[in-house]
Amino acid sequence: MLNPHSDRIDYGDKLTAPEGFTLSHAVATTYSLDLETLLCLPLALSFNCTPEGDLKADKLALLEAISQLKGKVKVFFQQGCIKAPRQFNLLFSLLEPLLVPQVPTQAFSAFHPKLWLLRFTDQAKKVRYRLLVMSRNLTFDRSWDLAIALEGELAGARSDDNQGLVALLKSLMPGTEDFRSELALLAKELPRVIWDRPDGFSALSTLPEKPGQSPLLSCPNADTVMVMSPFLHPGALDQLKQGRARRWLFSRAQEFERLGQERLQGWECFALNSRLIDGEDELSHARPQDLHAKMVLLQEGPISHWHVGSANATKAALGGSGAQPRNTEFMLRLSSGNARQSAQQLRAELVGSEQEPNGIFLPHRFGALLLQPEQPTEECLRRLLYRLIQADWCMRAVADASGTYTCVIECQPEVLVPDDKWVIEAQPLVSGQPQVLAPRLVWEGVGLAQLSAFLILRVGAGAEVASELVIKLRLEIEGGDTREQHITTTLIDSPHKLLAYLHMLLSPTHVHRIDTRARDGGGNGGDADTLIGQMLNGPLHEALLRCAARQPQKLQRIDDILAKLAETENLIPPELHSLWAQYQAFSRSKA
Numbered sequence: 001m002l003n004p005h006s007d008r009i010d011y012g013d014k015l016t017a018p019e020g021f022t023l024s025h026a027v028a029t030t031y032s033l034d035l036e037t038l039l040c041l042p043l044a045l046s047f048n049c050t051p052e053g054d055l056k057a058d059k060l061a062l063l064e065a066i067s068q069l070k071g072k073v074k075v076f077f078q079q080g081c082i083k084a085p086r087q088f089n090l091l092f093s094l095l096e097p098l099l100v101p102q103v104p105t106q107a108f109s110a111f112h113p114k115l116w117l118l119r120f121t122d123q124a125k126k127v128r129y130r131l132l133v134m135s136r137n138l139t140f141d142r143s144w145d146l147a148i149a150l151e152g153e154l155a156g157a158r159s160d161d162n163q164g165l166v167a168l169l170k171s172l173m174p175g176t177e178d179f180r181s182e183l184a185l186l187a188k189e190l191p192r193v194i195w196d197r198p199d200g201f202s203a204l205s206t207l208p209e210k211p212g213q214s215p216l217l218s219c220p221n222a223d224t225v226m227v228m229s230p231f232l233h234p235g236a237l238d239q240l241k242q243g244r245a246r247r248w249l250f251s252r253a254q255e256f257e258r259l260g261q262e263r264l265q266g267w268e269c270f271a272l273n274s275r276l277i278d279g280e281d282e283l284s285h286a287r288p289q290d291l292h293a294k295m296v297l298l299q300e301g302p303i304s305h306w307h308v309g310s311a312n313a314t315k316a317a318l319g320g321s322g323a324q325p326r327n328t329e330f331m332l333r334l335s336s337g338n339a340r341q342s343a344q345q346l347r348a349e350l351v352g353s354e355q356e357p358n359g360i361f362l363p364h365r366f367g368a369l370l371l372q373p374e375q376p377t378e379e380c381l382r383r384l385l386y387r388l389i390q391a392d393w394c395m396r397a398v399a400d401a402s403g404t405y406t407c408v409i410e411c412q413p414e415v416l417v418p419d420d421k422w423v424i425e426a427q428p429l430v431s432g433q434p435q436v437l438a439p440r441l442v443w444e445g446v447g448l449a450q451l452s453a454f455l456i457l458r459v460g461a462g463a464e465v466a467s468e469l470v471i472k473l474r475l476e477i478e479g480g481d482t483r484e485q486h487i488t489t490t491l492i493d494s495p496h497k498l499l500a501y502l503h504m505l506l507s508p509t510h511v512h513r514i515d516t517r518a519r520d521g522g523g524n525g526g527d528a529d530t531l532i533g534q535m536l537n538g539p540l541h542e543a544l545l546r547c548a549a550r551q552p553q554k555l556q557r558i559d560d561i562l563a564k565l566a567e568t569e570n571l572i573p574p575e576l577h578s579l580w581a582q583y584q585a586f587s588r589s590k591a
Contacts, residue, residue, distance in 0.1 A: 009147045014116075014132055015044040018151075021120035021128055025182045026073045027169065029113040029330070031310075032081040033099070034139040035092050035454075042066045045073065059091065059491055060501050066094045067484075067557075074179050075138065076100045076172055078111040080389040082470035083139060084456060088430050090490065093483050096453045100176055101472045106326065107386035112317065113168060113330035114310045119186060127154050129193050131165070133309050133332040135294045143292035144272060146228075146308050148332055150195040150204075162190040164206035164215075168330055171211055200338040207307070207331045214319055215311045215331040216296055224248070224299035224343040229313035230291045231255060234263050235320030236313045240296065241266065248347060250361055251313075252291050253369050261366040270351055270361040299343040306334045306341070381459065384422060385467060388457055391415045393473035395428075397451050400444075405451060405477070407432070409441040422459050422466070429454035429470065448486050451477060485564045492565060495573045499540060501561070506543035506554060544583055555587035 017023055023045055042065035043049055043058065079101035085092070102111040116132040129152035136145040169187045173180055195204060207215045222242040228250040241247060249264065253271035256264065272291040296307040309331035311317040319325040339345060352358035391412045397405040407428065415424070416437060427434035431450035432443035453475040459467045475481075492498050547554045562580060565571050 009132075009149055011147075012040070012044040014130065014149050015041060015118070016048040017120045018128055021122045021126075023069075023072060024119040024121045024127075025186065026116065026118045027172070027183070027186065028073070028075040028116045028138065029111075029168070029172075030075065030077050030138040031110060031112045031114065032083065032137040032139055033075070033077040034083045034137075035085050035095060036089070037138050037140050038075065038095055038098075039089060039091060042069055045069060060497065061504060062091055063094070063488065063491055064501070064505055064557075066091065066098075069098065071178070071182075073098050074100050074172075074176065074182075076102050076111070077138070078389075079103050080385065080457070080469035080471050082454065082472065084429070084468065084470050090449060090487055092429075092454070093449075093452060094487065096472070096475070097178075099472055100172070100179075101389075102172075102328075103390050104326075104328070104386075107383045109316060109326035110328070112310050112327045115330055117165070117169075117186065119189075127189070129153070129189075129195075131195065131332075133330065135292055135308070135310060141292065142289045143230075144276070144289060146293040146295055148198065148308055148334075150198075150332075152193040152195040154189060154192050155194045156192070158191040159194070160191075160209075161195065161204055162193060162206055163209045164330070166190050167208070167210055168206075168328075171328070198334065200341045201306075201334045201336045203335040205333045207309075207333055208325075208329070211328070212324055214325055215309065215329040216307050216318060217305070217333060218242075219298040219300050219305055222298040222300050224297075226250075226295075226297040226299070226343045226346065227313050228291075228293050228295040230293070231312040231314055232259055233314040233316075233320065234259065235315045235323070236318045237264075237267065237320075239318060239320045240313065242298065245299075248343070250291070250350065253364060254371065256364045256366065257369050257371050269364040271364040273359055273362050276360065297343050297346065302337050302339070302342075304336050304342050306336075307331045308334070381422070381466060384419065384424075384459065385469065387414055387417070388424070388459075388469060389471060393455060393471060395453070395455070395473055395475050397446070397475065397477045399478045402445070404444075405446045405448070407443040407446050407451070409455075409473075411437060411439055411441065421461055423461070425458045425460070427456045427458070428452055429456060434458065448483060449490065451475065451483060488561070488564050489568050489571075492561075492571070493568075495571060495576075498565065498571060499573075499576070502558060503540055503543060505557060505561075506540070506547050541579065544579070548583060548586060552587065555583055559584060559587050 026045065039062065042062060046065035046068040047061065075098050077099065104111050114134045114137060116130070116134075118130040118132075120128045120130070131150045131152065132147060133150075134145060134147040136143075136147065166187045169183050169190075173183050176183065197204060205217070207213075207217065219242065222245045224246045225240055225242050226248045227237070227240055230252050232249075232251055232255045237249070247267045248270065249267040250270045250272075253274065256269050256271060276289060294309060294311055296311075296313070298305045298307075309329065311327070311329040311331055315321070315323060316326045317329050350358070350361045351363075352360075391414060393409065396408045398408065400406055409426065416439060424437040425434040426437055426441055428443060428446070428450075429452045431446050434456075435441050435443075453472050455471050455473050457469040457471060458465050459469075477483075492501055544555070558580070562572060
């Protein structure tokens with residue numbers, strides 16, 4: 001079930017299409033977002049493969065992979081929760097159309113669901129679905145998380161299994177005019193999607209069924225309550241107690257110490273083994289691997305109900321003390337009458353027995369951990385951050401005589417409220433010095449490739465930065481957005497790279513590796529000319545013939561690429577012009 005040695009999911013593999021199918025549409029939701037992580041995913045979504053080694057060597061493949069995702073994929077995330085990348089990548093700007101920021105309903109709530117919903121089709125128009133429900137955000141975090149992958153097909157009968165998923169999709173429609181019809185299609189088909197249940201499970205449902213409801217279905221007669229959550233709140237735990245049921249709580253040692261033994265009376269507490277958290281760090285400089293998984297298992301006699309997904313055992317996620325949940329969450333509920341899926345069996349897998357502990361989770365000993373002084377986020381800071389992400393940010397990029405741009409932000413009054421304690425600075429992600437927030441912010445001399453819809457906001461008190469946000473704003477570029485064309489001509493800057501790019505695009509197996517001689521410019525002149533001749537007379541011509549017969553849509557993509565590069569002098573070999581002329585009319589007739 002949850003054996004960390006064998007029950008693992010390959011994230012990249014689960015984003016690839018089934019054999020014979022291609023991606024139709026995909027929706028992802030996450031609280032936080034890492035642009036470098038997101039940049040790894042288009043290769044899986046478009047080419048059914050994952051990057052190997054340095055992404056810098058895959059820029060041509062990534063350029064094509066991202067281009068193929070236009071109009072197919074949207075990633076919804078909480079505004080402000082983008083991690084500032086370690087270094088700028090030219091391709092970040094191509095990710096902007098995929099991203100849709102979400103602003104929660106209030107300062108103390110969050111947009112928190114974590115899932116992928118993928119729709120695939122084959123040439124016969126058969127439809128397949130895949131649902132990934134996770135506790136992990138779209139980041140490189142190496143914490144211990146839970147994920148479930150379900151395969152589904154369209155059926156004739158309708159069911160309520162996907163009611164919660166449909167409700168979530170409908171809540172995402174406002175502000176997505178360019179993807180509204182795709183979301184509507186998914187919401188229309190989902191009631192007829194039948195999921196393959198994981199082994200041992202007989203029923204499933206998606207929660208909450210309506211916005212504002214709890215992401216859990218209660219079980220008043222439960223005899224065992226098993227909770228796994230990295231963050232805890234006494235009010236939520238009280239709500240989960242379920243009468244006289246046995247209570248097992250799996251969390252971080254720091255959380256147990258923060259709440260204290262008295263507040264956790266009645267719960268048997270287990271903490272993730274510190275050797276698993278810090279062990280890898282002892283050998284290298286890898287990221288810590290603390291607990292991040294979220295699960296609530298309610299056992300009622302022989303029936304176990306698993307709830308897996310995004311919700312922590314907190315008041316914001318579950319409600320408590322008479323309060324309704326504040327967050328937007330998503331949980332998958334799976335039910336089983338099989339002893340292998342029981343709470344007792346899961347505890348045995350995670351803890352072992354007194355005679356044979358397995359070392360994953362250990363009974364927590366209160367007082368054994370020295371807590372670092374907690375730095376709580378002040379209520380006034382939370383409200384200030386909320387004002388910042390709630391504002392309608394817009395950057396205008398005005399072209400100047402030197403070929404660069406002047407970027408201007410007219411700040412809204414609500415973000416300029418005087419504050420004696422906090423100072424707010426704004427800085428473009430790519431180019432420009434930080435500036436203290438003022439009614440009008442101006443950055444001059446910004447190149448086209450440096451224009452970005454990502455803005456860094458820092459809130460500080462004195463020399464100390466209390467919080468850093470990266471928001472996605474509206475970017476309006478005078479004369480239109482030509483960044484993609486600029487990136488294309490920057491990356492494909494020689495005939496050798498162009499031919500290698502076309503060969504990669506036409507490959508029936510989506511092999512994305514670029515010939516190193518082509519990627520590096522073709523070597524010396526003789527080798528370069530030889531390579532061009534070999535590609536034009538052999539592999540490229542054969543690939544064009546094959547695509548004309550089997551995948552004519554790829555010819556349209558080639559036509560688009562060559563049109564973008566047509567004005568670049570000495571880039572398109574004359575032989576390629578002649579060869580493409582034979583296919584161009586056919587390509588345009590199929591468009």
